[in-house]
Amino acid sequence: MDTNYYVNNQTQPYIGDESLERLKTKNLVNGILSRVFYIAVAIILFTVFIIGCGAIFLRVERVNVVGARRVDPHGIVDASGIQAKDNLYGVDRADIAAAVMERFPYISDVHVSRLLPTTLQIEVSEDRPIYYTSICGEYFVLSSTMRVLEKTADFAYIETFEPALKHLLIPDCIYAVVGEEIVFANRSVSVYAKELLIKLEIAEMFDQLTEIDFSKRFSIYVTYCDRWRIYLGDSGDIDTKLTFAGMMIETFDEEQSGEVDAHDVSVGSVILNNKSSSDE
Incomplete structure (x- = not known):
């Protein structure tokens, strides 16, 4: 049988201790989820901001070539098409790899990586003539x-x-x-x-x-x-x-x-x- 109480001469249902606990738990969970959501949004926005700054301000000042034995490293840089002051995040790594392997058949694989703040590294693997x-x-x-x-x-x-x-x-x-x-x-x-x-x-x-x-x-x-x-x-x-x-x-x-x-x-x-x- 429901228990009623009177507020301003109106009958209201009585909220027991168990119901209050459930309400508190629900509010607590909602609060935690809200905080997690806002923190995640903040992290995403911060990451986008950092990447945006990098895309705008980070420029290529040095190109390292690793793994070249038969092929001239300077020729690899020339084939890559990379120029000083190119945007570090604007270079297309797949295009660089394709251009280098097309120019130098001895090169069988190319891996391009960014070494912040201003270095681009081209690592090549060469086939051995047998x-x-x-x-x-x-x-x-x-x-x-x-x-x-x-x-x-x-x-x-x-x-x-x-x-x-x-x-x-x-x-x-x-x-x-x-x-x-x-x-x-x-x-x-x-x-x-x-x-x-x-x-x-x-x-x-x-x-x-x-x-x-x-x-x-x-x-x-x-x-x-x-x-x-x-x-x-x-x-x-x-x-x-x-x-x-x-x-x-x-x-x-x-x-x-x-x-x-x-x-x-x-x-x-x-x-x-x-x-x-x-x-x-």
């Missing part, structure tokens, strides 16, 4: 992923690289453009070739390989120290086959050369230049 291949009388310098880093008609230039580039004999290709990966006539070759090169690059003998011939998928040859031509067959168990070939080669004098059949590690053969021998 291979070369010959296509239609021109020589193409390639990365580990067979991305074309540069091309030349002068083989003497290829011989200037240190360490020496490894010669790749490859299947038919339809596209070889500086800055992009080689495109083979058979598109499936690209995946197979990359997997093969990864396997070879982690092999102990890789540094001494001077030529890799995968022009025929199931008839792979590599040349070791410019003296031994090693037949590997397909790309399976490459590391084991190379180790097996190395064991056979070690049984001969350093000045000797020839052909090694290591495609079957259960039985191998060696044919020396000017004479024959076998090792099983």
Whole structure:
């Protein structure tokens, strides 16, 4: 049964202690939410103000280039299009990265960051030249992923690289453009070739390989120290086959050369230049 009380001769419902507590709690929560809202708005406005001031007043006075080895840092700055006194927050980092990579094919990645108050930093990653291949009388310098880093008609230039580039004999290709990966006539070759090169690059003998011939998928040859031509067959168990070939080669004098059949590690053969021998 409701309890009533009289105010100014009018009947009013009685508000109990429990109802008062709920009302106080509600008012407290509303007060906290209001404070949080106003604080959040203040933080947002302050952040916008700071960014606005930065956009207006912070200017580029210095450009740092990090990671460049083969590429001239001054050329990277020039390619970026950045000028002294440019607005630090007005530069488009994506445009800078695209412009630098287009100018310098050796650069595979660009990260642009702001070092307040006045410095812009360009950090680059360069692909390392490892291979070369010959296509239609021109020589193409390639990365580990067979991305074309540069091309030349002068083989003497290829011989200037240190360490020496490894010669790749490859299947038919339809596209070889500086800055992009080689495109083979058979598109499936690209995946197979990359997997093969990864396997070879982690092999102990890789540094001494001077030529890799995968022009025929199931008839792979590599040349070791410019003296031994090693037949590997397909790309399976490459590391084991190379180790097996190395064991056979070690049984001969350093000045000797020839052909090694290591495609079957259960039985191998060696044919020396000017004479024959076998090792099983």
